[in-house]
Every structure is written in C-alpha cells, then in structure tokens.
Amino acid sequence: MEARVLDKQADGDVDIYWDFRRRLISAHFEPGLKLKPEELRLQYGCSASQLREILFRLSCDGLVEFQDNKGFKVPLASLELCNEAVEHRILIECEGARLSIEKGGLEWEAQLAAAHHKLAHVENKFKADQNSKELFDMWCECEWEFHETLISRCGSSLLIRKHRDIYDLHRMHMLAVSEGSGFRQDNIKEHLNILNAALDRDVEACQKGLANHLHKSG
Amino acid sequence: MEARVLDKQADGDVDIYWDFRRRLISAHFEPGLKLKPEELRLQYGCSASQLREILFRLSCDGLVEFQDNKGFKVPLASLELCNEAVEHRILIECEGARLSIEKGGLEWEAQLAAAHHKLAHVENKFKADQNSKELFDMWCECEWEFHETLISRCGSSLLIRKHRDIYDLHRMHMLAVSEGSGFRQDNIKEHLNILNAALDRDVEACQKGLANHLHKSG
DNA sequence: TTAAACAAAAATATCGAAATTTTTGTGAAT
DNA sequence: ATTCACAAAAATTTCGATATTTTTGTTTAA
The missing domain is CATH 1.20.120.530 (GntR ligand-binding domain-like)
Known part of the structure; x- marks a missing residue:
C-alpha cells in the first residue's frame, strides 16, 4: 500500500491503484471524462467492484470526482x-x-x-x-x-x-x-x-x- | 459500542459513511479494534461489500487502518x-x-x-x-x-x-x-x-x- | 413547436456466493 | 517441552448476477 513505485503484478489491488493514480496525475485522461468501472476493468483484468473501490479511494484525495448514482469522472480543469x-x-x-x-x-x-x-x-x-x-x-x-x-x-x-x-x-x-x-x-x-x-x-x-x-x- | 440499526435505505452510502465517521472520531470504538465488514453490516443493514467501500474511504483520511489481506482496524493510540x-x-x-x-x-x-x-x-x-x-x-x-x-x-x-x-x-x-x-x-x-x-x-x-x-x- | 408522460436502454449500486489468504488448532518428530 | 507440518476454521477478497437509478428515445397532448 505504501510503495509509490509499482512492483510488478504481485498484488492485485496495489498495482491497479498506483498505476491508475499515476495515469491520473500524468494527464493520461481527459478532464471531464467518465470513468466507468465496467470499461476500466477490461484494461486491468479485474472486476468492476474492485475498480469501484479504487475509484472511491482516489476520490478521497480529489483525484477523481464522485457523485451518488452518477458514478466517477476525471475532475474538470479548474x-x-x-x-x-x-x-x-x-x-x-x-x-x-x-x-x-x-x-x-x-x-x-x-x-x-x-x-x-x-x-x-x-x-x-x-x-x-x-x-x-x-x-x-x-x-x-x-x-x-x-x-x-x-x-x-x-x-x-x-x-x-x-x-x-x-x-x-x-x-x-x-x-x-x-x-x-x-x-x-x-x-x-x-x-x-x-x-x-x-x-x-x-x-x-x-x-x-x-x-x-x-x-x-x- | 452500542448496536444501532439504521433501517433507512434512502441515501444508501451517505448515512452510513457519515454516521460511522462520526462514531470513529467520537471514540465509540476502542483503538486497535478490528473492524469487520461482515459484523458491521448487521448494525447498518447493508452488505459487507458496501461497508468495505466505506472503510476504504475512511482509511484515506487515516481514520481507519487498512492492511492488505488483514482487513481494517481502528488506529492504535499513538x-x-x-x-x-x-x-x-x-x-x-x-x-x-x-x-x-x-x-x-x-x-x-x-x-x-x-x-x-x-x-x-x-x-x-x-x-x-x-x-x-x-x-x-x-x-x-x-x-x-x-x-x-x-x-x-x-x-x-x-x-x-x-x-x-x-x-x-x-x-x-x-x-x-x-x-x-x-x-x-x-x-x-x-x-x-x-x-x-x-x-x-x-x-x-x-x-x-x-x-x-x-x-x-x- | 414545445412540453409532458412514458417505455426502453444504459449505467450504477447492491448483494451474497465462491475463491483466496490468513489464522487457528492438532499431532508427530526432534 | 518445543518446533514443525499440516489440516481445519475463519477472515478477507474477488466476482458476476440482480436490483435500482439515471439517461435516452418515443409518443401524445397542449
């Protein structure tokens, strides 16, 4: 959980969380883009629920935006x-x-x-x-x-x-x-x-x- | 550590998240206590998965401690x-x-x-x-x-x-x-x-x- | 033409069962 | 008595199916 540098694909979550975080702060995603767990799961080979957990965690730091029943988005440029x-x-x-x-x-x-x-x-x-x-x-x-x-x-x-x-x-x-x-x-x-x-x-x-x-x- | 059952399902997450957060910062839980989604779910009338999401979110602020494959705990007094x-x-x-x-x-x-x-x-x-x-x-x-x-x-x-x-x-x-x-x-x-x-x-x-x-x- | 009502589709949230990992308990060997 | 191996139990994690909500598209009435 603490490693900033990814260590291979040893631990499911960890890699996905940090890889996704890195991509977010490196502008790999367009601001305002919808982040659908169901789509992202294909990129990472895991379930949508797992992606949902990760997106929730990233939303705590303001790295993604969450709205109840509306899902997740890349924050708009502001x-x-x-x-x-x-x-x-x-x-x-x-x-x-x-x-x-x-x-x-x-x-x-x-x-x-x-x-x-x-x-x-x-x-x-x-x-x-x-x-x-x-x-x-x-x-x-x-x-x-x-x-x-x-x-x-x-x-x-x-x-x-x-x-x-x-x-x-x-x-x-x-x-x-x-x-x-x-x-x-x-x-x-x-x-x-x-x-x-x-x-x-x-x-x-x-x-x-x-x-x-x-x-x-x- | 009283068991409060919330049967209100209206706003889903929101109530549970904030109620649980309030209890955490009011010392309703003993430091070091294990927080098992499976047990807590009974108090809130929801699924363990939902509690897991909420606990993950709280862990971002340091209000609960998470360890991979070891679950969640109330942070030890330090x-x-x-x-x-x-x-x-x-x-x-x-x-x-x-x-x-x-x-x-x-x-x-x-x-x-x-x-x-x-x-x-x-x-x-x-x-x-x-x-x-x-x-x-x-x-x-x-x-x-x-x-x-x-x-x-x-x-x-x-x-x-x-x-x-x-x-x-x-x-x-x-x-x-x-x-x-x-x-x-x-x-x-x-x-x-x-x-x-x-x-x-x-x-x-x-x-x-x-x-x-x-x-x-x- | 616009607006409201409704139905269909898509997206999101919830849930419990199955798979995995950790912990616990038991007994044999040193 | 202690350690080790291994099996049993418990806890955690993953997953996809189901339920709910939102969005989209169509029809009807003003």
Missing part, C-alpha cells in the same frame, strides 16, 4: 482549484522544508544534492527535446523525488503523506489547466535556487524560492 | 501521531484564520460571535456536569462549528476540506491518547481569546491563541 492547490502545496512544502532544514544533517544534504543532480541532468536533456515522452516521464519522477527529498527530514510522517497528496493534486490540475507539459525553462534556475538555499540552511530564502517556483508553475 | 496531527492542524487552521481575518466581513464576525456564544454556553454547562453524554456530544458539535467558522472565509474550498480532515484526525487521536473527554477548564478562556483576536483582526494574536489552545489540547 483554474480556481489549481490556484487553491498551489497555495496549499506552498503551505505544506514550506513547512516541511523549514523543518528539514532545521533537523536534517549531512546525509539529508547529500540526498538532496543527489536528487537535484539527477533532476538538473534530466531537465537539461528535456529542454532540448520537449517532445520526448520518455524524458517527460523521467522528469516527472525526478521532480517529485527532489521536492519529496526536500521535506523528507521534517520528522512528521503525516506531513509527508499530506505533501504527497497535495503534490499529486496540484500536478494533475496544473497539467489540466496549462495543457502543456508543465515544464518551463526557468525551472532549472528555480530548482537550483531552492537547493542552494536549503544547503545554506537559509529557511527564508528556501521558502521564498519555493513559493516563487510554485506560483510560476501555475 | 502520542507521536497525535502530536503530528496537532502540528498539522495548527498549520492549516492558522492559515485559514489569517485569510478569514483578511477577507471576512461583518457577516463573518457575526457568525463567529454566534458560534462562540453557543460554544461558551455549552462549555459552561459541561463544566458543571462532565459526565453528561448529551452535553459532550453537544460540545463536540459546538467546538467544531466554532473552529470551522473561524476559517470559513479563507476563500479556499480545498483548505476547508483539508481542515475538516485534519480536525477529525486530531480529535480521534486526541481522545484515543488522553482517554478523557478532551475538555479542559481552560478551553473557555482560550476560545474567548481566539474570538477576541479574530474580531480585533489581530492575525498574530489569533494564531498565537490557536497554537496555544491546540498544543494544550494535546
């Missing part, structure tokens, strides 16, 4: 909701960063530097070829890893869980609203600013960098 | 998780209060004053008779209404939803850890402080009052 998600993510992530800067040690610095190194590498490659689906997926993974690592030493498993929730919600709405890949040239500079501020243990600068980065991301 | 919930609730509620103070008008002030008036009334009665189950339920309701109203003008439906989630999680863990009713004499003074700071449009004082209030609540 600039307002996207903005609310941005603000909430800033709130959570700035707090997580502050705590990590206070509590994190050399090991954390090293992990953050490593995550940023990978991210920067992928971003530079992606900058050159923004049409590559493979690079886009890689960028999504690296972006997540960097931001997750940034808050990883906050000391609160609850905050980490809530951060993942809002990160995914934000990403989904951002992609739905912008209709682009979500990648901007300035990302590279902004990520570097955040990294440097974190390594300098400068809470103010780090939070400012984060807020700026996320606001511009839309 | 001081650590309770502390994490407190901190997270402070983060959310202070932000909501700040925004409400900035954006709220006279109507909001009136609603907050009204909510506090009810709360103060019930708290004074409850202070005299802390064993009354009826007063306790009423206090829970009024406490929620006051804190909810405080952030109600924040302008973000997302923040409001997230606040309810963390309020419920905090309340559940607080009751599980303290094993008391969660009511303290100082509540009365603290709630008044929060009210006055909000009406004075003093963000600093309001947030300080909130943090103090919630920290002491455990």
Whole structure:
C-alpha cells in the first residue's frame, strides 16, 4: 500500500491503484471524462467492484470526482482549484522544508544534492527535446523525488503523506489547466535556487524560492 | 459500542459513511479494534461489500487502518501521531484564520460571535456536569462549528476540506491518547481569546491563541 | 413547436456466493 | 517441552448476477 513505485503484478489491488493514480496525475485522461468501472476493468483484468473501490479511494484525495448514482469522472480543469492547490502545496512544502532544514544533517544534504543532480541532468536533456515522452516521464519522477527529498527530514510522517497528496493534486490540475507539459525553462534556475538555499540552511530564502517556483508553475 | 440499526435505505452510502465517521472520531470504538465488514453490516443493514467501500474511504483520511489481506482496524493510540496531527492542524487552521481575518466581513464576525456564544454556553454547562453524554456530544458539535467558522472565509474550498480532515484526525487521536473527554477548564478562556483576536483582526494574536489552545489540547 | 408522460436502454449500486489468504488448532518428530 | 507440518476454521477478497437509478428515445397532448 505504501510503495509509490509499482512492483510488478504481485498484488492485485496495489498495482491497479498506483498505476491508475499515476495515469491520473500524468494527464493520461481527459478532464471531464467518465470513468466507468465496467470499461476500466477490461484494461486491468479485474472486476468492476474492485475498480469501484479504487475509484472511491482516489476520490478521497480529489483525484477523481464522485457523485451518488452518477458514478466517477476525471475532475474538470479548474483554474480556481489549481490556484487553491498551489497555495496549499506552498503551505505544506514550506513547512516541511523549514523543518528539514532545521533537523536534517549531512546525509539529508547529500540526498538532496543527489536528487537535484539527477533532476538538473534530466531537465537539461528535456529542454532540448520537449517532445520526448520518455524524458517527460523521467522528469516527472525526478521532480517529485527532489521536492519529496526536500521535506523528507521534517520528522512528521503525516506531513509527508499530506505533501504527497497535495503534490499529486496540484500536478494533475496544473497539467489540466496549462495543457502543456508543465515544464518551463526557468525551472532549472528555480530548482537550483531552492537547493542552494536549503544547503545554506537559509529557511527564508528556501521558502521564498519555493513559493516563487510554485506560483510560476501555475 | 452500542448496536444501532439504521433501517433507512434512502441515501444508501451517505448515512452510513457519515454516521460511522462520526462514531470513529467520537471514540465509540476502542483503538486497535478490528473492524469487520461482515459484523458491521448487521448494525447498518447493508452488505459487507458496501461497508468495505466505506472503510476504504475512511482509511484515506487515516481514520481507519487498512492492511492488505488483514482487513481494517481502528488506529492504535499513538502520542507521536497525535502530536503530528496537532502540528498539522495548527498549520492549516492558522492559515485559514489569517485569510478569514483578511477577507471576512461583518457577516463573518457575526457568525463567529454566534458560534462562540453557543460554544461558551455549552462549555459552561459541561463544566458543571462532565459526565453528561448529551452535553459532550453537544460540545463536540459546538467546538467544531466554532473552529470551522473561524476559517470559513479563507476563500479556499480545498483548505476547508483539508481542515475538516485534519480536525477529525486530531480529535480521534486526541481522545484515543488522553482517554478523557478532551475538555479542559481552560478551553473557555482560550476560545474567548481566539474570538477576541479574530474580531480585533489581530492575525498574530489569533494564531498565537490557536497554537496555544491546540498544543494544550494535546 | 414545445412540453409532458412514458417505455426502453444504459449505467450504477447492491448483494451474497465462491475463491483466496490468513489464522487457528492438532499431532508427530526432534 | 518445543518446533514443525499440516489440516481445519475463519477472515478477507474477488466476482458476476440482480436490483435500482439515471439517461435516452418515443409518443401524445397542449
């Protein structure tokens, strides 16, 4: 249940839940699209009831919309909701960063530097070829890893869980609203600013960098 | 742990979901207790599958624990998780209060004053008779209404939803850890402080009052 | 032409039985 | 006495059939 990366087709539910979640936040489904358990079951080789359970769970995080007797839908693109998600993510992530800067040690610095190194590498490659689906997926993974690592030493498993929730919600709405890949040239500079501020243990600068980065991301 | 049979089938899920949620956060179930859909179905007059769906949904908010092939449980009492919930609730509620103070008008002030008036009334009665189950339920309701109203003008439906989630999680863990009713004499003074700071449009004082209030609540 | 009433079809929700997994209980071997 | 293997029981999960609700399409009356 906790694994973000799918581990094969060992456990029925788990794979389907996480695979479907990943597809949702990667804009594999058009906003407003109806999600029928009866149809989706064919893609995953399970029953409609199982899909229904999974869709209910995803609806808790706002990743799918549910209406009684009307079934499930991919949430409509909404600039307002996207903005609310941005603000909430800033709130959570700035707090997580502050705590990590206070509590994190050399090991954390090293992990953050490593995550940023990978991210920067992928971003530079992606900058050159923004049409590559493979690079886009890689960028999504690296972006997540960097931001997750940034808050990883906050000391609160609850905050980490809530951060993942809002990160995914934000990403989904951002992609739905912008209709682009979500990648901007300035990302590279902004990520570097955040990294440097974190390594300098400068809470103010780090939070400012984060807020700026996320606001511009839309 | 009384068995309440609901024969009303009208709104299906909805009633069961919210009734069960209410019972969970009111400490009607002992921490660690196994929640078997097959048993619970008798109390609600529905099928086990339906209960399973509902339990899955509640597990998203951390109100019940799920383990693959092991079923559902009431989360164990955990001081650590309770502390994490407190901190997270402070983060959310202070932000909501700040925004409400900035954006709220006279109507909001009136609603907050009204909510506090009810709360103060019930708290004074409850202070005299802390064993009354009826007063306790009423206090829970009024406490929620006051804190909810405080952030109600924040302008973000997302923040409001997230606040309810963390309020419920905090309340559940607080009751599980303290094993008391969660009511303290100082509540009365603290709630008044929060009210006055909000009406004075003093963000600093309001947030300080909130943090103090919630920290002491455990 | 529009609107209301109704019937047919499609979609959704509910349910209990069957399959799978975990837990419990029993007895043999070390 | 302890451990291990294995069978029995209990619990969990999966599944598709049935019931209910919504949507669609058609007819009729104003």
